[in-house]
Amino acid sequence: MSAKAKPMPSLRSDEAAERFVEEADLTAYDLSGFKPMRFEVEPKLASLNMRLPQPLLDALKRKAKARGIPYARYVRMLLENDLAK
Structure with a gap:
């Protein structure tokens, strides 16, 4: 980071990020x-239905909320990251 570059603020929502980028x-800032970010552009034509223990689903929802994303997107991200290895 250069001496004059500011650290990036923590942006917890899409709305906060959009406001920040606009203003x-x-x-x-230090970038x-x-x-790299992979954007979801491929249509979702298949679905997955699974039964989980309630504590596991609750933990998934907490982690997704901490990242500011819906839990189904978080599960998809976990699957994509694991399969990309």
């Missing part, structure tokens, strides 16, 4: 910690 001068 901030991104050249003033070196950013990682």
